[in-house]
Amino acid sequence: MHNAFLNGHLDETVYMKQPPGYEDSSHPDYVCHLQRSLYGLKQAPRAWFKRLHDFLISTGFLPSKIDVSLFHYTAGDSRVFLLVYVDDIIMMGNDTSLLDMMLRRLSTTFKIRDLGPPGFFLSIETLALDGGYLLSQKRYMVDILKRAGMTDCKPLMTPAAVSHVTTSVSQPFDNPTQYRRIVGALQYLTITRPDLSFAVNRLCQYMHSPTDDHWGLVKRVLRYVKGTLHYGLRLTPFASSAIHAFFDSDWASCPLDRKSTSGYAVFHGSNLISWLSRKQRTVARSSTEAEYKALADVSAEVTWVVSLLRELGLHSGQPPTLWCDNLGATYLCANPVFHARTKHVEIDFHFVRDKVASGEFVVNFVSTKDQLADIFTKPLPRPRFTALRTKLNVVAHPP
Structure with a gap:
């Protein structure tokens, strides 16, 4: 969606100073009365979503009562689902002709670009694997390693050590902003990497005052990411x-x-x-x-x-x-x-x-040995961690 927020119509009265270079010399004290939203306005996201919402309802879509960003359309046995994330939209269904018709309707009101099948959406890559799909964030993982300066680090096979205990006597980390930036990025990575959930959750508990000890835990997680760049979440029929x-x-x-x-x-x-x-x-x-x-x-x-x-x-x-x-x-x-x-x-x-x-x-x-959620509650030895990771459908994509 091009210039999404500019498509929103404002219900409130909002005035703006004349933009530099476009001042009216005869009325320099005049202000602009905005009819549409602009990027930076607090009303912009709501105004844009309201216009999109109203348009979808007018075309026959029904809004989900459970998830406000989800819309669905039914015509006989044909179904179409539309999911909105700010200005990124993904549409899927079981009828290609109905999908094409809905895209044409959408393009009559909004300037959109059809990127085809969802190969890359919100930093998540969709790869074909064994009759199903693999959701991968490899490019995003490489970017995190670059930001942390650990592109050439030595990989590890688990994200957390079994015997490590965090103490309160470690020195404060000298760059807490870097800590928060990297850990925040790792949070988004857990969308396709549930095997990182426990380690990242533990790191998030020290956002307010990270220490050198905590930064060491971050580097261990990054070394594990380095060794599992080809891993992602498998979805199968x-x-x-x-x-x-x-x-x-x-x-x-x-x-x-x-x-x-x-x-x-x-x-x-x-x-x-x-x-x-x-x-x-x-x-x-x-x-x-x-x-x-x-x-x-x-x-x-x-x-x-x-x-x-x-x-x-x-x-x-x-x-x-x-x-x-x-x-x-x-x-x-x-x-x-x-x-x-x-x-x-x-x-x-x-x-x-x-x-x-x-x-x-x-x-x-x-039994405890068959409890898959064990990987979300504590650090595990490598054999146990690897076995549970596979059962969670976190697998590697062949190069």
Whole structure:
């Protein structure tokens, strides 16, 4: 989309000084009354999106109630989905002729450029792989290494050391802006690299006052990125569209505040579609409580995913399955006897238990060695890390 923000019509009254070189010599004190938005105006993003939204609605698109940036169009068995990110638009569907017609309609009002199949979108490259696709950010990874001055660094096979413990006695890092810039870039990289989620989440916890020790952790992650430039997230056609999720927690894992780290991985069929690694907001007084907080987090995420799929008509109707490696948390989902012991997690308890009691979710036990979310909660030895990385569909693209 060319000059996206300039397409927005302003509803508010906004005045602007006469631009240099275009002043009216006879009325130098006059100001310009803006009819359209300009880059830099606070109203510009909202005005642009409103005009695009109104146009799409007029052509038959329906806005998603779950995600405001998503629109969908249905004509018989033909479906078209349109996703907006500021001035970048991606459109997909199962009918080529309908897609072409929608693009022509869009081009009658907005100046757009059709780039064809999504080979490169928002720094994410789409590569064909084994009948499916690989989402790769190789160019973005190379750019991060250049910005950090580590293009020729020695690669490593894991992003975090198992035995490393961050202390509070290290000297403050002399360039905190560089730290925040690199870690912020690594955050965007986790869009296609879930194997980096735990390490990057840990780095983000020290944004306010990084130390030399923390910068050492950043360099280790970058050395791992250097060794896995060809890796990306694989998406494949699947026979089953059932939703299943793995979740886990590492109880009191932070040595500074003793808060637990939780993580989850949500699959739609065989494809990983959502994941998270995050320190819990409160201190858990038992491993079961920490696990149950992780269960509440993944339950909220799965509820959102199911709502979106139902709205788009893509939900199989089967209740999602949540896999837990803690028997206490598994029993707690359906057994009210435990309620008296866990008043401090009452909200999470009732939220999850209602989902299980109504049949919306099924919570099953899985052994720790088969718990895929283990990679989001703690540093792992190389064999374990590599095995879980593969199960998350993070694979290498052949050169």
